[in-house]
Structures are given as C-alpha cells and as structure tokens.
Amino acid sequence: MHKSKPDIEQLKKTALAARKMLIRIASKSHSPHIGSSLSHIDITTALYSAILNVTPKTARDPCRDRFILSKGHAALGYYCVLALHGFISQKELERYGKNDTKLAGHPVLGTAKGIEATSGALGHGLAMALGLALAGKRDGLSAKYVVLVSDGECDEGSTWEAILLAGHLGLDNLTVIVDYNKIQSFGRVEEVLDLEPFADKWEASRWAVASLDGHDFAELLPALSSLPLRKGKPTVIIAHTIKGKGVPIMENKLEWHYRDVRPEDLEETLAQVY
C-alpha cells in the first residue's frame, strides 16, 4: 500500500483544488463551518496524499491506516479531500446537502469510503482512535491511527480522559493532530478557555509533542513521515493554523464558523482563493 510521495508543489495544487471545491459546494448547499474546513485542508491533504496507507481499494483492509476527523463540523472540507483522492465520487459530492443523499454535515460511519467513525459531537474521536490503536497494537498490526481534533474540543473532559489513557498505555501508533486555529465557536481560545501552556499539558500526560505550521507542507511532511516522534509514546502534532486559511476575507474571522457564501458572491470569493 505504498504511496509515491508527491512533491510539495503537487500538494499545494491539491489543497488549492480542495479549497475551491469546498467554497463552491458550501455556497450551493448553504453550508456553514467553512472556516473550520479551510484550516485543516492542508493537513488532510498531506495525510491522504503522502502519509496514510489507505486508498479507496484498501478502505476495508484490516491493516490500513485509519484517520478520524474528530472535529466533525469540518466535514465538507474533508469530503473534498476524500473526493480528490478517489474515496467519494464527484457526482455524489455535487449533490451534497440535497434530499435523499448520504453525506451529512458531520461524518457518519458507512456513508462514504474513508470515513472510519461518526463524529459531530465534540470530544468523541480521540477515545475511538485510542480503541482502534490499542486493538491494532495487541493484534500486532503496523498501522497508524491518526485523529484530527479542534482546539475547541480540547475543552471537553472526554478528550482529556483519552489523553491520559493513551499516555499511560504508551500507544505510539496513535497520533493526534490539533487544528489549533485559535478560534472556537464563541470567541478566541485564549479568551474563552485558554489552553496554554498547551504543549506542556500533553507532555505532562506522557505524549511526544511537535509544534509546527499546519499550512506548511515543508513542516508537515517530515513530522508526519517520522511517526511516532518517540517510541513508546503517543504523538501530538500541535498544528498552528488559520481559521479560514486560503480565502483572505475569511481568515481569522469567527463569523466564518457560521456564514455561508451567497451565490452572488461566489465568483468573487473563488477568485480570492489561494
């Protein structure tokens, strides 16, 4: 299941295509959470293009790498990345949000290839990834288990229950990527419930920590290619990101957690995407 490693320029092209697809489909389906999707697209593109040993053909292989989008509200951006990697058909994605279709506003197990768990309520993904990783470990699999969490969902006690247990068990096949865009649903993280010193909290819970620019493939690829960071410890990658990344009018703006792109603004918005 080896992937040929695409170069960084190719990854940038894929991420740009995913952003444009997201804006277009979000607009026609009047979908919110655009800013949340934009902040993870570089990360999920890196994962599916270069890191995860899973393809549409191996999507049910017990030895595959597994990815869970725990911040389920960012599903549409994830669907776009899955579509660009062949897991979801373009035709199905174009019908997103219409009656009698499968893809929900938060990922639901069994609705598309590549979706490994249902999410939507925050604070559920890490515990499930932990269970998968522990089973993989005890079964002697060499698979990786990667879960993307939001900064806001690190407010959830359930997230910390799983952080403590994974550290205690030393599950080094488990990787958390925090999409640390510093904006949660009602304000800036530092104002609502400050997570800092964030890295220290993970380290104190026996995790190996890397902090990097979550939009820079030159930083993402080396870190994600050398998992685990430390043998015998789970890895957390604190990815500093920008909510709304890639669309200047949306960057660092809380309102793009909620707003949709009006049809009359679509062309102008698409023209901005970088």
Add this chain to the structure above:
Amino acid sequence: MRTAFIRTLSALAEKDKNVWLVTGDLGFSVFENFIRRFPKQYLNVGVAEQNLIGVSAGLALSGKRPFAYSISTFASMRAYEQIRNDLCYQDLPVAIIAGGSSFSYSTFGCTHFPMEDFAIMRALPNMTVISPGDPLEVEALLKGMNKLRGPSYMRIAKKGEPTVHTTKSSIALGKVALLESGEDAAIIATGRILPSAQMAAEILKGRGIRASVVSCHTLKPLDARGLLAALKGKKVIATCEEHHEIGGLGGAVSELIAKNGITSRFLSIAIPDEFPSGVGSQEYFLERYHLTPEGISRKVEKAFRAK
C-alpha cells in the same frame, strides 16, 4: 449474578480472543482471575466512563467484542452521549454491563441507585436492553448479547441472587419466559425482583388467586407476542421492577396494552417519581415500594378484589 457474569464471560473469552472486558476501574475481587487468564483481552480505562464507552467503540470498530463494565448509574448516565453516538448511531457490538440493581448499594445514596436506566436505554435506537432475573438468565442472555450485531445494555445485581429457573432452555434473548401459569392475574417482572414475583404468586394462590409469573428480562426489543399471549384474559396485569415507574417495564407494558386495546386492570409496582430518601438495607427500600413478595401480592389482591 455478577459471579455468573464473569464466569460466562471467561468462557466466551476463552473461545474467542476478540471478546474483551473493559472496566471503568471496578471489579475488585471479581475480575482478577479474568485479568490473569486473558491479559490481552482486558483493559482498565480508569475512572473515566466516557472513555470506557468511546474506547470500547474504537475496539468494536476493529472487530473486537467489548463488554464494558461499570456501576449501573455511571455506566448508563455518565457516558450517555457516547452510548448514543458511538455505540447506537454506529450500531457497534459493545455490551454494557451495568453492576447493581436499584438498591444493591442501599446505604450509598441515590448517586448509586439506578432508577432511570431502563427508560433512557430503551429510548435509544439499535439498543437492546436486558435485565436478568437470576444467574441462569445472566448466563443465557450474556451468550445472546455476544451474538448481537449492535449495542446492548445489561443490568445485573450483585448480592448472590437465587436461581429461579430450573433450566436454561426456556431463556432466550428477546423472549419472555413463563414461570407460572394462572388464569386470574399476570405478574410480569424484570431483574432481581423475579423471585419475589414468584413468591407473590405462591402467596396469592393461598388466597385463591391464580397468577401467572412472567420473566421479561429483555425490555427492548419487547416480546410483544409472548407478552400478549401471557396477558390475555387476565383481570389484573402487574409489572414489578426496581426502576422508576416512568419508562421502564411498566412503561413498556402499558404502551403495549394500550396499543392492543387490553382493558385489564394495570398496576405498575415500581419506584415512584422521587429520589428515595434516607438510608437502609436493600430490603428496607424494597418494602417501602411494595417490591417484596408480600407487597406485590397485597397490591395484586387489592386490584383483583376491587369493584
């Protein structure tokens, strides 16, 4: 019942390495032998019920069959959203084993009294809800749970409950078991109150009232056909349970009889809508709520003789 649980689970684990026991840091003096025999099929997540369910869901996504154990109130309520989303919505074969009937921890206060768990578990799509009445039911139903494709919840008592059934052959998940036949009244019981229901029927017999005794160990899916057959023509239908009168066995049976136009006198012998005050023994609370052989027989007789 708890001993029957761990004995049966050990037998299942021996046959199938995918059978796991996951605990929220409970099981002292009960699980040690399992841990020694099956260390790779065991996990203690610590005092963290949300994680207990979430991690069990992840294990099930890998093809494991986790049995997740905690005290009934914690198992059913602390992680309700995980049970709903991770287990029921994803329809994963995780079996929750909830330790303790309503008054098993009678001196501990209401934090330890499960009185709502049947109601909230019944409300969940895909969930199977089980409340065995004796150790033989525990054994048979646990084996049944292990074959389910979706989630299940079993509440077990833990004080060395007596055996009621004489054989396991009449116990099947999803089917009521008729323990006594009588034409005048039907006493339907779930959980560890079952032997009291049977004794109540004996008392009633001495007073000239012939009562059927039905074990309704599977609260969901409810065995409508079996229940309707057992209730047919009875002057009094009484449900007995260690649970609030809202949403448990009484709720399920009253929904059933209302839907089917049955006009028998209906009694729900259960805990009223309150947090029981005070402290005392299990028997002290059971007497307070008429959940003893005498209490049940008295209530049924009164309903039977009422004009």
